[in-house]
Amino acid sequence: MATSSNEAADGHGEGGEARKVFRGITDDVAKIALSPTPKWWYPAFAVSNLMLLCLVVALYHLFTTGIGVWGNNNIQGWAWDITNFVFWIGIGHAGTLISAVLYLFRQEWRTSINRSAEAMTIFAVAAAGIFPIIHTGRPWFAWWLIPHPNDMGMWPQFRSPLMWDVFAISTYATTSILFWYMGMVPDIATLRDRAKEKWKQIGYGLLALGWRGSARQWHRYERAYLILAALSTPLVLSVHSVVSFDFATSQNPGWHTTIFPPYFVAGAIFSGFAMVATLLVPLRYLCNLKHIIKESHIEAMCKIMIATGLMVGGAYSIELFVAWYSGNAGEWFTFRNRILGEYSWAYFMMVSCNVLVPQFFWFKKCRTNPWIVVGLCILINVGMWFERFVIIATSLARQGVPGMWGYFSPTRWDLLTMIGSFGLFFTLFLLFVRFLPVIAIAEVKAVTPEAHAGKDHH
Amino acid sequence: MSTTDDDKPNGGNGTDEELHGLLAEFDTPGALIAAARKVKNAGYTEFDCYSPFPVHGIDAAMGIKATKLPWVVFLGGLSGLFLGTLMQWWMNAYDWPWNVAGKPTWSIPANVPISYETTILLSVLTTFFGMWAANKLPQVWHPFFRLDRFARVTDDGFFLGIEAGDKRFELEQTKQLLVAAGASHVEECSVDARPAARSVPRWIWAVMPIMTMLALIPIALVYKARATKSPDPHYHIFSDMDFQPKAKSDQPFAEFADGRANRAQAGGTVARGQLKADDGYYRGLGNGQWLSGLPAQVEVTPALLDRGQERYNIYCAPCHGFDGAGHGIVPERVAMLGGAWEARNLVERSSAVIKMPNGQIFNTISNGNNTMMGYASQIPVEDRWAIVLYVRALQRSQNAVESELPPGSEVR
Structure with a gap:
């Protein structure tokens, strides 16, 4: 049946080259999911599982004993639980920023990192979602937060920021998962068509929904992708704004600040990019993706970290200035205490990691050396964790009356829970790397110069 | 509609096959666009292009009209806004008015965040499910999946398929058109014509009612529990401090000899502040x-x-x-x-x-x-x-x- 005309043969030279490029991208990404498990994966997965086990043990102890196993007390009602929550939710924001905001701005370099960044978002939201539920004391009643008819005839209080949180986080989780999955369907179809084992063909086949790359389907798909990007952008800004409302709508000095929403969003993007870089710099070596996740992409992320780091630094100084300029004795006391009091070590940890560390990215050597990039990004993440701790702990440590003064000391269960949340995150991420397309194959192909091969340029 | 020849490469058992259409392969996105334009200009309507990534410019070449999805999403978003606001008003201001420090039971600003989120949520759900529904997916099987070559559509292949159902479809002429349009390869695709091949397998008819019955069991148990009375205490998965190792006042308590939880004051003792011996000061009495x-x-x-x-x-x-x-x-x-x-x-x-x-x-x-x-x-x-x-x-x-x-x- 095969028929070749002269015209086709003429185009074959160029076509052959273009097809080779596309095939190369398919091979490089699909083989990560389809070839035998690489050696580095097992120890990484074992360590992550061990950390995840910490979470299981810590939660078992927490559920059977009570919140008292943590260092929380009457003064420090929110401590590491909410610190971890805000930290993880913030991490997730870079994924949405990369997939949605950079898409709207037509930043084509995003296609190499958006899939893994979106996956990171979902796993970070999963890690974050644990904390508000377990910090309620009786988490088995967490479903009371969902409005539903019940025997008690009660409804949730929708004017509470904590309910806003429930809606913002669940909308964010739903949207992130749908956006991620929708973007992945054409690539899962690629895995389906290349898988050799029956169970993989069936598994990927079901997930691919029968995708066949039809132009009529691509048309609606692309439009839907654009709409989801346009919806995710205001969503991601609202989510961390709502998280900041948990603090900003309270009357507590150090929390009651109008700068919180933009300050939190900037910090979220800052920490999220640091986490993306922490994950992707090793990944591009381990999975041989250096030609897809290019050095210039890592550099671009470092530059975004300089920008957001400066925003965060600006927010620190504005916050401090306003505390002094407001003439509010309680506010000014809280900030002086934050810097000079018993938590000053945490404050300076935060400032040095978040404001000074990203300044190294002005130097090209720091942006291109993988060890330096990962090292600085880990420091930034440490700093951003401390930012949330400083906001929560120092503001609660010195409240209105001296009877409400106290210092927070974590217990081993605080520590195990936090380690466990990292275990959950890394376990999910490693499973993703092993079984799903880590790069948006179709999108990367679409932005290659070869995607325009054979078009008549009239 | 033509039937296939017996020597089909993908023909299955031959006699019971029926032609689904023709699949032509092209080497570049550009070639696919040019071919799509030719096929459309030749008057075909039942055709589609298949590519590993969205080929830009193909919509115009194929004459694809812009999807109405954005309007559907807009309506979805409006319903999210309306339903989210209605839910908050009905639950917090009407069915059970929440009095928070004497403030009005209905004040829009504090309800904005949740309405905002429900607007986005319903827009997102409409986009996601609307797109798949409009694309008629999931459809796990398609006739072209029978052709080995078609597996490359998710890799590096660019295809144009014309269905035999098109009113202009004539096997040889259509084939010629595709070759002339620059196809590097043209293949016939056929499907099994036997009715049995298109009906739902019998075992599914057996499994479905069984699964349905099994799925109803938990619901039936819940309804039974709600409708009937039982003297047994309810299950305490978490005890919620309902059971504490202590004796409550005015309750029986077997551990004490008199079987009562309350203890009388020990004989011959006076508690601090209990004496009040001065009749005059404490009782207004003097000598009775x-x-x-x-x-x-x-x-x-x-x-x-x-x-x-x-x-x-x-x-x-x-x-x-x-x-x-x-x-x-x-x-x-x-x-x-x-x-x-x-x-x-x-x-x-x-x-x-x-x-x-x-x-x-x-x-x-x-x-x-x-x-x-x-x-x-x-x-x-x-x-x-x-x-x-x-x-x-x-x-x-x-x-x-x-x-x-x-x-x-x-x-x-």
Whole structure:
């Protein structure tokens, strides 16, 4: 049946080259999911599982004993639980920023990192979602937060920021998962068509929904992708704004600040990019993706970290200035205490990691050396964790009356829970790397110069 | 519609095959666009292009009209906004109005965040499910999937498929058109024509009702539990401090010899503050009679009288009135409601209270009388004596005669 005309043969030279490029991208990404498990994966997965086990043990102890196993007390009602929550939710924001905001701005370099960044978002939201539920004391009643008819005839209080949180986080989780999955369907179809084992063909086949790359389907798909990007952008800004409302709508000095929403969003993007870089710099070596996740992409992320780091630094100084300029004795006391009091070590940890560390990215050597990039990004993440701790702990440590003064000391269960949340995150991420397309194959192909091969340029 | 030849490469068993259409392969996105334009210009409608990534420019070449999805999403978003706001209003302002510090039960600004999120949520769900529905996916099987070559559509292959159902479809002519359009390869695609191949496998008909029945069991159990009564306590997965190792007051408790949780005071003991041996001060008694004077602990001073006035105005005046004549707001209210109840007039010349010894007044304040309750639990002993003094002062002042006035004052 095969028929070749002269015209086709003429185009074959160029076509052959273009097809080779596309095939190369398919091979490089699909083989990560389809070839035998690489050696580095097992120890990484074992360590992550061990950390995840910490979470299981810590939660078992927490559920059977009570919140008292943590260092929380009457003064420090929110401590590491909410610190971890805000930290993880913030991490997730870079994924949405990369997939949605950079898409709207037509930043084509995003296609190499958006899939893994979106996956990171979902796993970070999963890690974050644990904390508000377990910090309620009786988490088995967490479903009371969902409005539903019940025997008690009660409804949730929708004017509470904590309910806003429930809606913002669940909308964010739903949207992130749908956006991620929708973007992945054409690539899962690629895995389906290349898988050799029956169970993989069936598994990927079901997930691919029968995708066949039809132009009529691509048309609606692309439009839907654009709409989801346009919806995710205001969503991601609202989510961390709502998280900041948990603090900003309270009357507590150090929390009651109008700068919180933009300050939190900037910090979220800052920490999220640091986490993306922490994950992707090793990944591009381990999975041989250096030609897809290019050095210039890592550099671009470092530059975004300089920008957001400066925003965060600006927010620190504005916050401090306003505390002094407001003439509010309680506010000014809280900030002086934050810097000079018993938590000053945490404050300076935060400032040095978040404001000074990203300044190294002005130097090209720091942006291109993988060890330096990962090292600085880990420091930034440490700093951003401390930012949330400083906001929560120092503001609660010195409240209105001296009877409400106290210092927070974590217990081993605080520590195990936090380690466990990292275990959950890394376990999910490693499973993703092993079984799903880590790069948006179709999108990367679409932005290659070869995607325009054979078009008549009239 | 043509039937396929027996020598089809993908023909299956041959005789029962029916032609689905033609699939042509192209080498570049550009070639695919050019071919799509030719096929469309030739008048075909039942055709589609297949590519590993969205080929830009193909929509115009194929004549694909812009999808209406954005409008559907807009409607979805509007419903999210409306339903989210309605939910908050109905639950918090109508069905169960939440009173938060006396603020209005319905105030839009505090409800904006949730309406905002529900708007986005419903827009997102409409986009996601609307897109798949409009694309008629999931459709796990398609005739072209029978062709091995078509697997490259998710890799590096660019295909154009024309269905045999198109009214312009003529096997040889269409094939020629595709070759002329620059196809590097043209292939026929056929499907199994036997009705059995297109019907749902029999075992599915067996599994479906069984699965449906099994799925109903939990629901049936829940409904049974709700509709019937049981003497057994409910399951406590988490005990919620419902069970605590302690004995509650006025309950039986087997561990004690008398079987009661309450313990009597141990014989021959007196608790701190419990002694109150001074009959005069604590009970208003002297030698078994009401004390007519005052106990030694009470020293009459203007300060004590002021204290008595203050306590009287708080505890006694609501019934007995500020002047002691029994016209407080409580009897006033009783009269307003049509009842007949009066508080005792403490000051009238004929009142029994005037003749009462101090000790008896103290006892009445402590333990009550008729409809008056005892105030011992609310008013400390010293204050009760202060009130006794103030009642005496009221009686004296309400019944004063001209000769009792201090010199220099005049009667008006």
